[in-house]
Amino acid sequence: MDGNLSTLTQATSLFDQTVIPGDIIVDLPSVANLKVGSGLRQDCFELLATKVGTLRYKKPNKYWLESSHKRYDPSAEDTILGIVVGRNSENFLVDIKSSSLALLPVVAFEGGTKKNIPKLEIGSLLYVRVVKANHGTNPELSCTDASGKAAQFGPLKEGYMFDSSTGLARMLLSTPTCPVLQAFDLQRFKIVIGLNGRIWVNASTPSMVVLISNAIMASEFLSASQQANMVKELTDQLQTRCSVR
Numbered sequence: 001m002d003g004n005l006s007t008l009t010q011a012t013s014l015f016d017q018t019v020i021p022g023d024i025i026v027d028l029p030s031v032a033n034l035k036v037g038s039g040l041r042q043d044c045f046e047l048l049a050t051k052v053g054t055l056r057y058k059k060p061n062k063y064w065l066e067s068s069h070k071r072y073d074p075s076a077e078d079t080i081l082g083i084v085v086g087r088n089s090e091n092f093l094v095d096i097k098s099s100s101l102a103l104l105p106v107v108a109f110e111g112g113t114k115k116n117i118p119k120l121e122i123g124s125l126l127y128v129r130v131v132k133a134n135h136g137t138n139p140e141l142s143c144t145d146a147s148g149k150a151a152q153f154g155p156l157k158e159g160y161m162f163d164s165s166t167g168l169a170r171m172l173l174s175t176p177t178c179p180v181l182q183a184f185d186l187q188r189f190k191i192v193i194g195l196n197g198r199i200w201v202n203a204s205t206p207s208m209v210v211l212i213s214n215a216i217m218a219s220e221f222l223s224a225s226q227q228a229n230m231v232k233e234l235t236d237q238l239q240t241r242c243s244v245r
Contacts, residue, residue, distance in 0.1 A: 014055045015055055015056070015057050017054065017055055018052065018053070018054055018055075019049040019052070019053065019054075019055050019065065020049060020052050021048075021049055021050055021051055021052070022048060022049065023048065023049040024046050024047070024048060025040060025046075025047040025048065025049060025055060025063060026046075026047045026063070033060065033061055034047070034061050034063070035061060035062035035063070035077075036062075036063060036064075037056075037062060037063060037064025037065070037075045037078075038064050038065060038073045038074075038075045038078075039051045039053045039064060039065025039066075039073070040063055040064060040065060047063060049065060050065075051065060053065030053066055054066045056170075056174065066167060066170045066171075066174070070097070070163075070165060070166075070197070071097060071098065071099065072096060072097040072098050072166055072195070072196035072197060073098070074096065074098050074102070074130050074133035074139040074196075075130060075133050075195075076130055076131065076132060076133050077129065077130060078129070078130040078133075078195045078196070079127065079128070079129050079130075079153075079194065079195060080096055080127075080128060080129075080130060080194035080195050080196040080198065081096075081125060081126065081127055081128075081156070081161065081192065081194035081196065081198035081199075081200060082094035082095060082096045082102060082104070082125075082126050082128050082141065082194075082196075083095045083123060083124070083125055083126075084104075084120050084121070084122055084123065084124040084126065085101065085122060085123075086101075086122065087106075087120075090103075090105060090106060091103040091104055091105050091106060092104040092105075092106065092120055094126065094128070094141060096128075096139065096141075096196050097163070097196045097197060097198065098139060098196070100138050100139070101138060102128075102130075102138060102139040102140065102141050103138045103139070103140050103141065104126070104128065104140075104141040104142070104143070105140070105142075106118075108131075108141065108142040108143055108144065109143045109144065109150065109154070110143070110144050110148060110149055110150035118155075120155065124155055125155065125156045125161055125200065126143065126153075126154065126155055126156065127143075127152060127153050127154060127155075127156055127192050127194070127200075128141040128142065128143055128153055129141065129142050129143075129144070129145065129153060152192075156192060156200050158202055159190070159200050159201055159202030159209070160200070160201055160202070160209050160210075160213060161198055161199065161200045161201075162198075162199055162201075162213055162217070163197055163198055163199075164197045164198070164199055164216070164217060164220070165197055165220065166195065166196060166197040167220065168197070168216070168217075168219070168220040169193050169194060169195055169196070169197045169198075169199065170195060171220070172193050172199075172216070173193050173195065179219075179224040179225075179227040179228050180215055180216055180219040180222075180227040180228075180230075180231060181216075183215075183227060183228045183231035183232070184212060184215075184231060184235075188203060188204060188208065189201060189202060189203035189204075189208060189209070189212055190202045190203070191212070199213075199216060201213050201216075207238060208238070211234050211235065211238055214234070215227075215230060215231050215234055218230060
C-alpha cells in the first residue's frame with residue numbers, strides 16, 4: 001500500500017507540469033493495466049519521458065505527454081483525421097501527418113467484409129481510431145469503436161478541414177469548456193478534432209466556417225478571456241458586414 005501511495009504521489013506531482021527526456025514519471029511495478037501514450041516509453045521498471053511536453057493523465061492509468069508539433073506521433077486509441085491517398089487489395093493507405101502512411105483495412109468498418117468494401121476516393125477525409133501504433137511498422141486504423149460499431153467514425157463530407165499543431169488539438173479536446181468553442185453558439189456549427197492536429201468544421205454559411213476556423217487557429221496562445229473577446233470581435237465584424245450588404 002505504501003508503495004502504491006508513493007507512486008501515485010510521484011506521478012500526481014508531475015501532472016500538468018513540463019517534463020524533459022529522461023524524467024522518470026512513475027515506477028511501474030506499483031501500477032496495474034498501465035496505458036502509455038505519446039511522448040513516453042516503458043523502460044524496464046520505469047515510465048520515462050522521451051521528449052519535452054506537459055504530462056497528462058486519464059483514469060484509470062493512461063499517461064501521455066502533450067506537446068505542440070506539426071508531425072503526429074501515433075498512439076493506440078487516439079482519434080484522428082486521415083486522408084486517403086491510395087489503396088491495395090487489403091488496405092486503404094491513409095495520410096495521418098505521421099512519418100509513415102497508416103493502413104486502414106478494407107474490412108475495418110461496421111459490418112465490413114471483402115465483398116462490402118466502402119467506395120472511398122483518393123482525397124477522402126476520414127475520422128478514424130488508431131488501433132495499433134508500433135515503432136517500425138505502419139500504424140493501423142479502424143472506422144469503428146472498440147465494440148465494432150461505426151459510432152462517429154467514417155467519412156466527413158462537405159465542411160472544411162485545416163491543419164493545426166498537435167498541442168492546439170489536444171487543448172481543444174482536453175478542456176471540457178474550451179473558451180473559444182463555448183464562445184460560439186454550438187448549435188450553429190459542427191466540429192471534429194483529431195489528435196493529429198487536423199480539425200474539420202462545418203457551418204450554415206462559408207463565412208461562418210472561415211470565422212470559426214480563424215478563431216480556433218488564433219486561440220492557441222490566448223487566455224480564456226482573450227479567446228472570448230476575440231470571438232466577440234470576429235462575430236461583431238461578421239454581423240456588420242452582413243448588415244451592410
